[in-house]
Amino acid sequence: AQSVSQHNHHVILSEAASLELGCNYSYGGTVNLFWYVQYPGQHLQLLLKYFSGDPLVKGIKGFEAEFIKSKFSFNLRKPSVQWSDTAEYFCAVNALLSGANNLFFGTGTRLTVIP
């Protein structure tokens, strides 16, 4: 069975600090990988995605993520966070060739940025 692990449940940072949120998945085959963000009171929005090619992908608002196949990881990074980055972040996986077209989500990481 596929699963996605996000080890950081709640992260608190000061503005301008660097961010790295961990995401590990369990599926041995080819995957599509996503990071979604949910700002307070808003719906899920796509931050970035990896389908193929360069394992370092850049998303909106200065976020990037690196796919490391050998580690089954897709960690999210941002060099300098802002107060407006306060939100919940979800990693998601779509396992190709599994017959399923749905996304498997992690439990999310709540990020609080202190001004």
Added chain:
Amino acid sequence: DTGVSQNPRHKITKRGQNVTFRCDPISEHNRLYWYRQTLGQGPEFLTYFQNEAQLEKSRLLSDRFSAERPKGSFSTLEIQRTEQGDSAMYLCASSASGLANLFGPGNEQFFGPGTRLTVL
């Protein structure tokens, strides 16, 4: 607004009652998904349509749950004889098929605002 819309946004019902939610996907998207999200968890897949065909159903979708997408556009999710454990946010998402394979993994999913169900 051309995004995914869901109605109602909030629903409070008494245990045992039936409820129905509606989702209107992005108009050119042929795929539609229902997810459920409870507090402190990520969204969990419930079911998936490609056009009007319901192609996948999760084990989470008990017999009390039924979803339809009769004309391949909007979709409804009905919960019969609601239970307190059904209280959750019900999310709808839509996507387009991948260019390479109509039945393969599609493009990214766009989510609606959700319907928050509270069963008393």
